[in-house]
Amino acid sequence: MRSYGRAVAGSLGCAVICCFPVPLALLVGWSALRAGEDWAWIALALGGAGALAIPVLVLRFVRNSFPRITRRDRLKDSSVSYGDDTFVLWAPRPTPGPAQARVVRANVLDASLVHYSPDGEGTFTTYGGDLTPDEFTPKIRMRLRVYDDEGPGAFETTGEWRVPSLCLSAVTAGRLAVLVDPDRPADRAGPRAEGRRVTPLWPGSALLAGTRTCRVIDLDGRLTEVTGHPERLLRHLRISREAGGIGLDGDTLDLRRLDPAVAARYASVADHARATPEGRAPVTEPGEEARWLVDSLPGAAAGFGTVSRRWSRRGGVLVRGRFLQMTATHTFQDHGPVLDTVIRIRPADGTPPFDAARRLTVPMDYLAVLHRTREVVLYAAANGGSFVVDWARTNLLAGTTAATVIAPDGEEIPVGARPDVIWSLMNILASQGLSNPTAVLDLRKRSLSGAAGSVMELVRRECARHRLATGPHGAEDPADGSGGAGRATV
Structure with missing residues (x-):
C-alpha cells in the first residue's frame, strides 16, 4: 500500500533531478555574490x-498520478442528481459512416488483441482535439455475426478494428451496434461475407452491452428503464441516426424536449415495447471465454491487496464506492486513459454517502468488464478525511482475475x-494488517496463519449458503450485472 507521503517524496526526488539547473543557479549566484x-x-x-516552482510541480504531479480523494473533491454542483444505479458514459462520438x-446488431463470436504498445513509458500524453488516437487505442481482431434484417439475413465477417478503451466492455459482453453498407452486398452463397463493409458504432455498442444506463421519459412524463433491452x-439508435444524430449519450432521453415528429417515433417504439415486452438480455452473450480480452490488456495486477501496518494500527478501513460517470479526456497513459470520473463513496462509519469528482487513470482491463460492475475499492484514512483508489483490490472485486x-x-x-x-476476505486481512498482493490466498503461509480460522469459517458458511441458493445443479447467474466477472464460483 503506497502512502501519500511516499508518493510526495518520490515525486520530489524526480523533480529535483529534472530541475537540476535550479540548485546549480543558486550555487553560481552565491559564489558570484561572495566574489x-x-x-x-x-x-x-x-x-x-x-x-x-519545484513544490508546485511536485504537488501537481502527485495530484495527477496518485488517486487520492479529499474533501476538496466532493461534488458541490447539486444541479446534477445521480441515482444509485446510474452510470453515464461520455464516450467519443460515433463514426458517421456511409449515409x-x-x-x-452484431454478436462477437470471438476476439483477440492484435496490437497495443504505446511508447509513453508510463508518463501522461496529451493530444489536442483527438479523443481516440491510434497510439492509445487497442486494435482487436473480431469475428462477428451480423443480423441484417433488411438485407440477405445474418452473415459472418472477420476484421480488425480500433476499439476505444471506454467501449471495450461491449466486446466482452458480445453485443455491438454496427453500420452495414448496402452498396457492398454479402455473398448469399456462403456463410461469411468478408467483403462487406461493417463499421462498429462504439458508443451505441456500449448501450447495447448494458454498460451505459438508459432511461426514457415519455410524452406523459413516465420514466421507463431501457438498460439491458438491446x-x-x-431502434433508438436507428431513429437517432435518421433524425440527424441525436446524442443518446446521457442517461435519460426526455421525449418532451425533442422535435414532435422525432418524439412520436420514439413514442411508437415505447408503445411497441409495452405491447410486446422484451426480456432483459444476459450480462454477456454465450461464449465469453472466446472474447476474454482482459488478460491481454494492461492494468494493475489484481490481488487481495497490501496493507500498511501503520495504517491498520491507526484504524484505517476499506470502503466501497461506485462509478457514476466517466468522461473521456485528451490525456492517456500506457495502462489506461485519463478520465474525468464521478464516484459515490460510502464511508464505513455509516455516515451518508457522498459524490466526488476526480480525474483518474482507469486501467484498461477494468474497463473491459465495466458492463458487469462499476464497483471500486478505496482505503480510507482513520479520520475519514481522504480516500485512495486501490486498483489491485478493485480489479479483483471486478473479476479481472479469478480469486482462489x-x-x-x-x-x-x-x-x-x-x-x-472477496470483499469480506479483503476486510479480514486488512483488519489484521495482513498483505496478500496476489489473487491466491494461501492459508498455508505462516504470515497468514493468524487469519486462517476466520477465513475458513467465512468460506464454509458461504459455500453452504451458495449450495442452498443454487441447488445440487447449476450456478447463480449475476444477471443484474452487479457482481464480479470471475469465471469460477464458491
Missing part, C-alpha cells in the same frame, strides 16, 4: 524562482464469482 559580481542577483533570482448504411435500444483460497490442508476453493466473499 562581488554585479550579475549575482540574476542567478539568485532565477534559482529562487525555480526553487519555488445509406443501416444500423444493425432490441429497443437498437487455498485451505490449510491444501484444498483449493475458487471464489472468483462471489464479490461479497
Whole structure:
C-alpha cells in the first residue's frame, strides 16, 4: 500500500533531478555574490524562482498520478442528481459512416488483441482535439455475426478494428451496434461475407452491452428503464441516426424536449415495447471465454491487496464506492486513459454517502468488464478525511482475475464469482494488517496463519449458503450485472 507521503517524496526526488539547473543557479549566484559580481542577483533570482516552482510541480504531479480523494473533491454542483444505479458514459462520438448504411446488431463470436504498445513509458500524453488516437487505442481482431434484417439475413465477417478503451466492455459482453453498407452486398452463397463493409458504432455498442444506463421519459412524463433491452435500444439508435444524430449519450432521453415528429417515433417504439415486452438480455452473450480480452490488456495486477501496518494500527478501513460517470479526456497513459470520473463513496462509519469528482487513470482491463460492475475499492484514512483508489483490490472485486483460497490442508476453493466473499476476505486481512498482493490466498503461509480460522469459517458458511441458493445443479447467474466477472464460483 503506497502512502501519500511516499508518493510526495518520490515525486520530489524526480523533480529535483529534472530541475537540476535550479540548485546549480543558486550555487553560481552565491559564489558570484561572495566574489562581488554585479550579475549575482540574476542567478539568485532565477534559482529562487525555480526553487519555488519545484513544490508546485511536485504537488501537481502527485495530484495527477496518485488517486487520492479529499474533501476538496466532493461534488458541490447539486444541479446534477445521480441515482444509485446510474452510470453515464461520455464516450467519443460515433463514426458517421456511409449515409445509406443501416444500423444493425452484431454478436462477437470471438476476439483477440492484435496490437497495443504505446511508447509513453508510463508518463501522461496529451493530444489536442483527438479523443481516440491510434497510439492509445487497442486494435482487436473480431469475428462477428451480423443480423441484417433488411438485407440477405445474418452473415459472418472477420476484421480488425480500433476499439476505444471506454467501449471495450461491449466486446466482452458480445453485443455491438454496427453500420452495414448496402452498396457492398454479402455473398448469399456462403456463410461469411468478408467483403462487406461493417463499421462498429462504439458508443451505441456500449448501450447495447448494458454498460451505459438508459432511461426514457415519455410524452406523459413516465420514466421507463431501457438498460439491458438491446432490441429497443437498437431502434433508438436507428431513429437517432435518421433524425440527424441525436446524442443518446446521457442517461435519460426526455421525449418532451425533442422535435414532435422525432418524439412520436420514439413514442411508437415505447408503445411497441409495452405491447410486446422484451426480456432483459444476459450480462454477456454465450461464449465469453472466446472474447476474454482482459488478460491481454494492461492494468494493475489484481490481488487481495497490501496493507500498511501503520495504517491498520491507526484504524484505517476499506470502503466501497461506485462509478457514476466517466468522461473521456485528451490525456492517456500506457495502462489506461485519463478520465474525468464521478464516484459515490460510502464511508464505513455509516455516515451518508457522498459524490466526488476526480480525474483518474482507469486501467484498461477494468474497463473491459465495466458492463458487469462499476464497483471500486478505496482505503480510507482513520479520520475519514481522504480516500485512495486501490486498483489491485478493485480489479479483483471486478473479476479481472479469478480469486482462489487455498485451505490449510491444501484444498483449493475458487471464489472468483462471489464479490461479497472477496470483499469480506479483503476486510479480514486488512483488519489484521495482513498483505496478500496476489489473487491466491494461501492459508498455508505462516504470515497468514493468524487469519486462517476466520477465513475458513467465512468460506464454509458461504459455500453452504451458495449450495442452498443454487441447488445440487447449476450456478447463480449475476444477471443484474452487479457482481464480479470471475469465471469460477464458491
